[in-house]
Amino acid sequence: HLSESGGGLVQAGGSLRLSCEASGRADRPYRMAWFRQVPGKERTFLASIRAGGFTEYQDSVRGRFTMSRDRGKNTVYLQMNSLKPDDTGVYYCAAAESAIGGYDYWGQGTQVTVPS
Numbered sequence: 001h002l003s004e005s006g007g008g009l010v011q012a013g014g015s016l017r018l019s020c021e022a023s024g025r026a027d028r029p030y031r032m033a034w035f036r037q038v039p040g041k042e043r044t045f046l047a048s049i050r051a052g053g054f055t056e057y058q059d060s061v062r063g064r065f066t067m068s069r070d071r072g073k074n075t076v077y078l079q080m081n082s083l084k085p086d087d088t089g090v091y092y093c094a095a096a097e098s099a100i101g102g103y104d105y106w107g108q109g110t111q112v113t114v115p116s
Contacts (some may be wrong), residue, residue: 002093007110014067014114018078020093029095032071032076033103034067036089038113049076050099060086077100085116 006018022029033048047057047067055067061080069076080087091110094103 002095002105002107004093004107004110007091007112009113012084012114012116014083015079015081016083016112017080018091018093018110018112020076020078022074022076022095022105024029029097030099031096031103032069033094033096034065034076034078035092035094036087037092038089038108046091047078048070057059080112083112084113085114087110088114 001018001024002020002022004018004020006016008016010016023054031048032052034046035043036046037043045058046061047055047065049055049067049069057065064080064082067076076093089112091112095105096103
């Protein structure tokens with residue numbers, strides 16, 4: 001089970017921090033990631049973190065977004081700075097038990113809105 005929080009409305013140039021707590025069968029994933037979805041489009045990969053701490057980012061968010069984790073709390077975070085209207089969407093947390101392939105667990109999503 002993955003539970004996201006921290007979404008909301010923020011003005012362009014502002015910051016938000018999303019949280020995703022993993023529990024149950026999803027509490028020891030090998031990889032965790034954040035995706036974003038806007039109406040009518042597929043979910044887009046934003047960032048991921050592996051068990052060893054290695055992170056990857058989509059080009060459009062690299063340098064503005066930072067993904068981190070607190071193992072003791074089974075929680076990952078997405079610190080989002082310099083937000084733009086194009087960052088608007090529903091943000092989903094995902095977890096995978098393996099190093100490759102798709103993601104096994106998904107959260108319910110949290111809305112982020114950056115008005116233009």
